[in-house]
Structures are given as structure tokens and as C-alpha cells.
Amino acid sequence: MVFRLKPLDLDSIHEHIYDRYTLLESLADGLSQDLGIHQRDDVIQLDIEPPITTKTRGKRKAQKKLQPYNFTIKQSIAGLNSSSNNNSTTGYVLWSTTPIFAQWLLYDSNALPLREETANTNIPAVFSGSKSTAVVELGSGIAGILPIVLGDHVDHYLCTDQKGILNKLKYNIEENLLQFNNRYCVSDFLHLDISNHDQQRKTTRLEVMELDWEKFNNTTSQAPLTRISQECSIVYIVAMDVIYNDFLIDPFLKTLNQLRNSYLNDGLTTHCLIGLHLRAQDIVETFLEKAILEYNLPICSVEDPYLERTRVSLYYI
Known part of the structure; x- marks a missing residue:
């Protein structure tokens, strides 16, 4: 069994939201009721590991070693609570949507089509297979988790966020970069070249770039975005827990739509994965309505048992 994509339109949004929040209510005793901050400490430890059942269920599964990831992440609780910063401060901490995703x-066995190329689905894998694949992350925040765990499986990974976030993001990526085991990391931003790497080992170009949704209007003219158009066949635009108030919805959707259309026009197979932490019901409803009605995005809900037991709702475009 793999996850199912449920297409959404204006008629089905309300049913989808009603079902999702009704399920959340039934699971309330087992779910955290906070806003979704993973942990309120300046330095946190995070383990993303194969579940025990996956590691021990039968010989065949046991022989296929799945890499665990163990992060040390430096947050800024003071930055989160600051009222003097004109930019968004939510990116200064890790939110739970990212590690759940x-x-x-x-x-998860249901997510296999996103890890491996398969003839049974027309969904391109996020992980690079026979075609060169890139991930562009919008609103990366400072934690640097996805640049490591996804960057180790793709040809290009581009983190983007506001200027005040980038140095802290760079610090956390560098602190955890040794967990790049599948590939060799090259990066202009991190000053990593290929002079000493094993030529038999594939490379990932990992870059970090400032991108403010309110000011973004030049599509893919910036160098890291252009390089993806020139060197890749598939691009995934990924964003985790970046929609939490009305103000952000239009700038985010405008940026997402510009990037998506630009890559589609360049001939890249282009898809998006958007993860939302389910807080205010009206915010999710407005986001979906605008995505469909104003931006004409072919948005689907990712229906999956693991995700449905969390506060994360994942959308595929």
C-alpha cells in the first residue's frame, strides 16, 4: 500500500478539512496541543531513525540498512520572542512538521514512490534516480534538517529564507554535514569544492540563498535557481509549516507559483510538497481556496495513515 493523492477543488475542500479536524479531535488525547515548536531549548538533539519494526522485520529488511540521522541543532529562543525584528522570527526554531515529514x-513504506522510481505511479521520486533531481526549499528556517536528509539523495538542494536566518542555517548545516554519507557535498555558500572528493562518489550541490516572498518577482534569474534549470530534469519545491497566518498566504503562493511556472516553462518536471501544521482551521481553508481559485494550482491532499495520526497535513501539487 502507498499513499493516495486526493484531488481537491472548491467543492471538496470543506469536506477534506472537516474530516481532517474531526480525526484530530478523536486523537486529541494522544497528540500535543501546543503550536508545534519541537522543543524550547537553545540547543536540541533530534533523532530521525528507522522505526524498530522496519529494522528487525525479517532478513530482507534487516539486510537493507537504513541510515539514521542524529542532529544537534542550535536554536534562538530569544530571536523567536523578539519583537524588534522586522522579519519573521518563527524560523529561529525547529517546528515539528519538518521532522514528521x-x-x-x-x-515509511507508503512513501516509497517518493524515494524510488517505480513504473506503478506517474509521481516522480524526490530522490534522484536515472534523472537529475533538485529540491528548492522555501522558508527553510535555521535547523538545516532537510538539506541533510534530502540533500544526501538529490543532485541539487537549495535552501531559501530571509537574510536574518541564513547565518544560523549555515551553522547548523555545517555542524551536521558529516551525516552526508551517500554523496559528496559541494557548495559555493559553504565554501566546499570537489578538489579532494572521490570521483566514484556522486555529488550534491547544496546552496543557501536569500529569498523574501514579499520581494520575489524575478522568477529564476538568480544564479542558484538558474543552475537548477540548466542542470536538472526534475525539481521539487518543498515548504514545511510556513503558513500560519493570513498575511503569509498570498506572498507564499505568489512565490510558489512563479517558481513552479518558471521551471515548467524551462521543461523541468515540477512538483511541490507543502506541509501544514494544523492549527487554525480557517487558515488552512483560506490557503487551499486561494491556491485553487486564485492561482489555479492542481492541489491534492496526501492521504496516508502515518500522517493522519499527526497534526501534519501534506499537500502535493
Whole structure:
């Protein structure tokens, strides 16, 4: 069994939201009721690992070693609580949507079509297979989790966020970069070249770039975005827990739509994965309505048992 994509339109949005929040209510005793901050400490430890059942269920599964990831992440609780910063401060901490998504994508059997090329689905894998694949992350925040766990499986990974986030993001990526085991990391931003790497080992170009949704209007003219158009066949635009108030919805959707259309026009197979932490019901409803009605995005809900037991709702475009 693999996850199912349920197409959404204006008629089905309300049913989808009603069903999702009704299920959340039934699971309330087992779910955290906070806003979704993973942990309120300046330094946190995070393990993203194969579940025990996956590691021990039969010989065949046991022989296929799945890499665990163990992160040390430096947050800024003071930055989160600051009222003097004109930019968004939510990116200064890790929110729970990202590790939930990473855990599901890396290890859940239902997510296999996003890890491996298969003839049984027309969904391109996020992980690079026979075609060169890139991930562009919008609103990366400072934690640097997805650049490591996904960057180790793709040809290009581009993190984007506001200027004030980038140095802290760079620090956390560098602190955890040794967990790049499948590939060799090259990066202009991190000053990593290929002079000493094993030529038999594939490379990932990992870059970090400032991108403010309110100011973004030049599509893919910036160098890291252009390089993806020139060197890749498939691009996934990924964003985790970036929609939490009305103000952000239009700038985010405008940026997402510009990037998506630009890559589609360049001939790249282009898809998006958007993860939302389910807080205010009206915010999710407005986001979906605008995505469909104003931006004409072919949005689907990812229906999956693991995700449905969390506060994360995943959408595929």
C-alpha cells in the first residue's frame, strides 16, 4: 500500500478539512496541543531513525540498512520572542512538521514512490534516480534538517529564507554535514569544492540563498535557481509549516507559483510538497481556496495513515 493523492477543488475542500479536524479531535488525547515548536531549548538533539519494526522485520529488511540521522541543532529562543525584528522570527526554531515529514519520507513504506522510481505511479521520486533531481526549499528556517536528509539523495538542494536566518542555517548545516554519507557535498555558500572528493562518489550541490516572498518577482534569474534549470530534469519545491497566518498566504503562493511556472516553462518536471501544521482551521481553508481559485494550482491532499495520526497535513501539487 502507498499513499493516495486526493484531488481537491472548491467543492471538496470543506469536506477534506472537516474530516481532517474531526480525526484530530478523536486523537486529541494522544497528540500535543501546543503550536508545534519541537522543543524550547537553545540547543536540541533530534533523532530521525528507522522505526524498530522496519529494522528487525525479517532478513530482507534487516539486510537493507537504513541510515539514521542524529542532529544537534542550535536554536534562538530569544530571536523567536523578539519583537524588534522586522522579519519573521518563527524560523529561529525547529517546528515539528519538518521532522514528521522527514521521518515519513525516509522510512515509511507508503512513501516509497517518493524515494524510488517505480513504473506503478506517474509521481516522480524526490530522490534522484536515472534523472537529475533538485529540491528548492522555501522558508527553510535555521535547523538545516532537510538539506541533510534530502540533500544526501538529490543532485541539487537549495535552501531559501530571509537574510536574518541564513547565518544560523549555515551553522547548523555545517555542524551536521558529516551525516552526508551517500554523496559528496559541494557548495559555493559553504565554501566546499570537489578538489579532494572521490570521483566514484556522486555529488550534491547544496546552496543557501536569500529569498523574501514579499520581494520575489524575478522568477529564476538568480544564479542558484538558474543552475537548477540548466542542470536538472526534475525539481521539487518543498515548504514545511510556513503558513500560519493570513498575511503569509498570498506572498507564499505568489512565490510558489512563479517558481513552479518558471521551471515548467524551462521543461523541468515540477512538483511541490507543502506541509501544514494544523492549527487554525480557517487558515488552512483560506490557503487551499486561494491556491485553487486564485492561482489555479492542481492541489491534492496526501492521504496516508502515518500522517493522519499527526497534526501534519501534506499537500502535493
